[in-house]
Amino acid sequence: MRSSRSALLTLAVATALLASACSSSGGSGSGGGSVAGTTLTYWASDQGGSIAQDVKVLTPELDAFTKQTGIKVKLEVIGWNDLLNRILAAASSGQGPDLVNIGNTWSASLQATGAFLPISDDVMKQIDGTGRFLPGALAATGAPGQPPVGVPIYSMAYGLYYNKAMFQAAGITQPPTTWDEFIADGKKLTKGGQWGVSVEAAQTPENAHHAFTFSKQQGGSFYDSSGKPTFDTPQNVAGIKQYVDFMAADKIANPSDAEYSNGTEAVKDFATGKAAMLLWQSADATLAQYGMQPSQYGVAPVPFNAAAPSGASHVDSIVAGINLSIFANTKHKDAAIQFMKFMTSQQAQLDLNKQYSSLPSVSDAYGDPAFQTQTVKTLQSVLANSAAPMPAVATESQFETVIGAAVQNLFADAAAGKPVTDQSVAAQLDQAQQKLQAGG
Amino acid sequence: MRRAGLPYLLLLPAVLFELLVHVVPMLTGIYMSFKHLTEFFIRNWSAAPAAGIDNYRFALDFNGAIGRQLLQSFWTTCAFTVLTVGLSWLLGTGAAVLMQDPFRGRGLLRTYFLVPYALPAYTAAITWEFMFQRDTGLVNTLLVHDLHLFPTAPFWLIGGNSFWALLITAVWRTWPFAFLVVTAGLQNIPGDLYEAAALDGAGTWQRIRSITLPQLRSVNQVLVLVLFLWNFNDFNTPYTLFGNVPPPQANLISVQIYDTSFQNWNFGSGSAMSVLLLLFLLVVTAVYLLLTNRRGKADA
Numbered sequence: 253m254r255s256s257r258s259a260l261l262t263l264a265v266a267t268a269l270l271a272s273a274c275s276s277s278g279g280s281g282s283g284g285g286s287v288a289g290t291t292l293t294y295w296a297s298d299q300g301g302s303i304a305q306d307v308k309v310l311t312p313e314l315d316a317f318t319k320q321t322g323i324k325v326k327l328e329v330i331g332w333n334d335l336l337n338r339i340l341a342a343a344s345s346g347q348g349p350d351l352v353n354i355g356n357t358w359s360a361s362l363q364a365t366g367a368f369l370p371i372s373d374d375v376m377k378q379i380d381g382t383g384r385f386l387p388g389a390l391a392a393t394g395a396p397g398q399p400p401v402g403v404p405i406y407s408m409a410y411g412l413y414y415n416k417a418m419f420q421a422a423g424i425t426q427p428p429t430t431w432d433e434f435i436a437d438g439k440k441l442t443k444g445g446q447w448g449v450s451v452e453a454a455q456t457p458e459n460a461h462h463a464f465t466f467s468k469q470q471g472g473s474f475y476d477s478s479g480k481p482t483f484d485t486p487q488n489v490a491g492i493k494q495y496v497d498f499m500a501a502d503k504i505a506n507p508s509d510a511e512y513s514n515g516t517e518a519v520k521d522f523a524t525g526k527a528a529m530l531l532w533q534s535a536d537a538t539l540a541q542y543g544m545q546p547s548q549y550g551v552a553p554v555p556f557n558a559a560a561p562s563g564a565s566h567v568d569s570i571v572a573g574i575n576l577s578i579f580a581n582t583k584h585k586d587a588a589i590q591f592m593k594f595m596t597s598q599q600a601q602l603d604l605n606k607q608y609s610s611l612p613s614v615s616d617a618y619g620d621p622a623f624q625t626q627t628v629k630t631l632q633s634v635l636a637n638s639a640a641p642m643p644a645v646a647t648e649s650q651f652e653t654v655i656g657a658a659v660q661n662l663f664a665d666a667a668a669g670k671p672v673t674d675q676s677v678a679a680q681l682d683q684a685q686q687k688l689q690a691g692g
Numbered sequence: 693m694r695r696a697g698l699p700y701l702l703l704l705p706a707v708l709f710e711l712l713v714h715v716v717p718m719l720t721g722i723y724m725s726f727k728h729l730t731e732f733f734i735r736n737w738s739a740a741p742a743a744g745i746d747n748y749r750f751a752l753d754f755n756g757a758i759g760r761q762l763l764q765s766f767w768t769t770c771a772f773t774v775l776t777v778g779l780s781w782l783l784g785t786g787a788a789v790l791m792q793d794p795f796r797g798r799g800l801l802r803t804y805f806l807v808p809y810a811l812p813a814y815t816a817a818i819t820w821e822f823m824f825q826r827d828t829g830l831v832n833t834l835l836v837h838d839l840h841l842f843p844t845a846p847f848w849l850i851g852g853n854s855f856w857a858l859l860i861t862a863v864w865r866t867w868p869f870a871f872l873v874v875t876a877g878l879q880n881i882p883g884d885l886y887e888a889a890a891l892d893g894a895g896t897w898q899r900i901r902s903i904t905l906p907q908l909r910s911v912n913q914v915l916v917l918v919l920f921l922w923n924f925n926d927f928n929t930p931y932t933l934f935g936n937v938p939p940p941q942a943n944l945i946s947v948q949i950y951d952t953s954f955q956n957w958n959f960g961s962g963s964a965m966s967v968l969l970l971l972f973l974l975v976v977t978a979v980y981l982l983l984t985n986r987r988g989k990a991d992a
Contacts (some may be wrong), residue, residue, distance in 0.1 A: 333935070340731070340734065340954070340957070343735055344735065344737075361731060364731060365731045365732065366732075366735055367735060454850070454937070456936070506827075507826075507847075508827045508845075510847070510850055511825060511826055511847070511849050511850060513935050513937075646731070646732070649957070650956050650957060653951075653955045653956060654956070657937040661939075661940065664847075664850040664851055664939060667847060667850060668847065668850070668851045668852075682757075683761075686756055686757035686758065687757055687758060687956060688956070690750050690756070690757075690958065690961065
């Protein structure tokens, strides 16, 4: 066993050496001159609900790019559970792709690593990007006052997805606009094998996004103005408790949701009629994959508290989205910039955002009829008026990790029938903050 | 001179590979454990500020969140390992002894028993993960819907039961190895010992106690140690079952170290924990070998 293990390791090392030799031999076309004939490596994130779906959507676009410029693109789609680790490994080894998609909330964290090429005014000009991007989306590309480390390509916002037939059967005529209405409706909709709302309660980023929004509505904040973490404030406790109480106190979410961790199970429950409501970002493409037609559901803004607590922000979504970044140690900088220009061009923005049911990140793409639907208008208005970017601090990705885990533990308590109290929430937040600070 | 040098020359590639594969990563890990190696420095490790013993202090400060969690996961790992090794050994030895005498279909059964060991860890653990799911899993279908043993479906992947789910999966994966090793050991016990015992009127149980177990001594000594080290370090099973945030009741130390390094981006602190784990396992191994060898000599 031991010998087979070291044989495997030897094999792995040999493969790695071989791979690095290959990739460096391919690194010719750097600096000016013709970039035709070079091959870019591009790590795309999983936007279509499955990796096969992403390959299907992206391949025709990449072919069009190759036809236009002569630059070939080697595509790899990476699932959300692996993406950050893969980027991290690429940054530490210097062996990585030329371009990568990142969740825009990681921007400030990854900016701090220095792994990505800063998008200077000059680069912005080269990609014809000056003045074209939505200001909200562009704000989520790095810490304020520093050049961004990527450009937004897909924009998203959270909405309340509701099942029209179930609402009608329960005699609900309007989607809820306050949390009191949401819970009352949820109770009416919870019966038989059906639940009011489904939550992806063991998924780190989902939990962190909701913790952020609910806390904002309570007037809370996870960082003070100097960037120091302030996790266990009464406002943050109230916000997180309000979210976990869907399962713990209001009993409108299935306790089984506490196991949901892969980022699709809550959507699937909503699509297959096991839950009547879903709080999600740009879910249409995934819902369609599970067989739910757009006519079967409606999309409304996420509710607010009826009486806003003092200091509350009018926030019902994070500025969600995907950025495209260039690795700082790419050997194909010019070709990579051309690819960035292509991906943010009006045509590619239209094609890709239509298929992914996300919103274009450039203003000139909104004239297309595909982006005039009720769903798009609702989410677009959320993004423009009531979405806030996640904290733009270097520890943002750790923040997501530790807060996501804290909320997950609270949901596990709720599922086991243990009470979720202000004290237990505060204790989890206190622990999360200690872990974060030990990292800094 | 040339003659004398040749063997060393021939050994050189092996030594270099040993250095490359085992020694260099280990030394790098120790070096990292004395650095504040966070995301700001992953592109250039050498620029990370020296941490002195800060990382070790954090890991061993049992009043802080990190130390407390590490200590808890240490005890969880100890309980998990002892139970896994004990159960796997018992099952493996029991099955091997039952298969000792030839009967029709013995070869087939032996092969069948080895299947869990032959399956890739990931495939096996993810199948268990599906079976343990609360609403759709096979385990609850059997226990709740068919046998009606519980009024409401229990959770297996979160909460207190997660420890038992982990244990079951690990024992399922580990016991075939114990079976394989003990089966091999049994081949070396001379048949005339059993014949003589049978003539003296020894029963089955007596033969197992007085012949089989003492004769398996040296095999068991290595087997238990290997099982202990594998399970104490096991990462695949908990990670595949629970993902990157395991329930506190089933938080094994390897996942804890992974979380510190790769989820919280604190490679210095993660390395310090790894070094502590390495030291602990070295001490346990040394003490174990010392004790078992001494007892072996005393018996002889």
